[in-house]
Amino acid sequence: MTITAGIGFKTMHLEQALATDTDGLWFEVHAENYMVDGGPRLAALVALADRHPISLHGVGLSLASVERPSPEHLMRLRRLIDLIRPIAVSDHLAWQRWNGAHHSDFLPFPRTLDALSHAADNVDIVQAALGRAIMVENPSLYIDLPGHEMSEIDFLTELSRRTGCGLLLDVNNVFVSASNLGFSPEAAIDAYPGDLVGEIHLAGHSLDADPDSALLIDSHGCAVADPVWALYDRLIARIGACPTLIERDDDIPDFATLIAERNRAHHMLAGREMANV
Template identity: 50%
Template sequence: MPHLPQRAGLGFKPEHFHDLMARRGQVGFLEVHAENYMGDGGAPHAMLTALRADHALSIHGVGLSIGGAQGLNRDHLDRLRKLIDRYQPESFSEHLAWSSHGAEWLNDLLPLPYTDETLATVCAHIDEVQTHLGRRMLLENPATYVTFQASSWSETDFLTEITRRTGCGLLLDVNNVFVSATNHRFDARAYLADFPLGAVGEIHLAGHETEELPSGPLLIDSHGAPVADPVWALYAEVLDRTGPLPTLIEWDNDVPALDVLLAEVARASDLLGHATKGQADAA
């Protein structure tokens, strides 16, 4: 199975289509949200088809509800399979979260208690997805704002066990680690020391917003700001341990001009270059 290049990529936004076509090769790969391309035709597919000719592609799902207690939506799975067959992306990923309850669909990625029951459900759903799609998927660690007293697993152990049982890979969102660590007052570096980095197939970097509460800062994973310096520092430390990995700059809200995003891509590329040099020096 093909892999994403070990370069910095960018989430594709339609307003950047013409600039990207004129600057081919400036980003290592493009990523799109699956649910935006589940129609049969129209401008979204015309643009993605043109870009796919010159770019590696990652498809990132936000609607499978992998952690939902009910079964996966078969119609959604069928449309996802059709999309993946059409574009043959180098990577497909989803979130460790739930989004549906009964017939209700919630436009959010909601957290899960880390229990044996949840683990069995998530693993069964990942097995179903990988079988239906005929490929290995990546699972993204969440940004969270609450924890559950019922949890009997740490998040890193939970993710490690998922990879062991299902063979799936992981998408490490470094901003999500920093957001959760700040919100729940734990050490992000200790979390990353326990994270199964050998299973990581892609990294995400994004911006966040800060609200000051009487109890301390609350970070919101907004995807609407530059990557924060502490997140860049954590990212560099991860690369020191893993070597270069495909890295996406996510910016989904208040989307700026392409040049602003390319500056973020360039910063990630510099760190990837240092990681590649460090890997070569150590060989």
């Protein structure tokens, strides 16, 4: 089976997900929600994995932290990987852990050579523990920190060169970051090395709740915006078709609505040679 476009799995949609035979469909879950010893949530994922390809998307590895990945976290993630046999494993270029505290946001950092060394060491530790390569996602950015020594794209490219990890390119994150920091999203999309991109994410964004703010927020709470679809079309025209996920984590619609949006990506991928699967 050739996978094309997928959606984030929600347990409220389990019955429909198990019943569907939509061509090229796959599902992604946040790994930390399933790193448990048993129970109905894990049983639902096991049942889904028997029917459809699954990707595990992490939100807790804190790859850009100066602290090393938690051995306990890696052990539980490896156990889940061995159970589910996912088609891909990924996490974010950000940090969350410091002095024993774990923050829920993907926090930015100055992209220095020292930070690159820490991130590469962390990715190496993760990949050794998991027994496989992972993909690293570009995060949404809201402030332009001082002290950068390289661009985000150069940082990710060098991280991949040093560690063998792939890139998960979130097109919505590129659009949000470009709007917030004032750079061209088209130029950024054109600069990503297509041979390193193994998965693409699409999601919705929202205006900041502060009426005096012009920030865009990577909310995952609405449909993918037309400018993001345009960037996506521009990307796959250059790099070829690549497994693509529609993310929706808030204000979840019914399964049919998610599939309809997913089908838009599926049809855009149709006819293009699948790359990096």
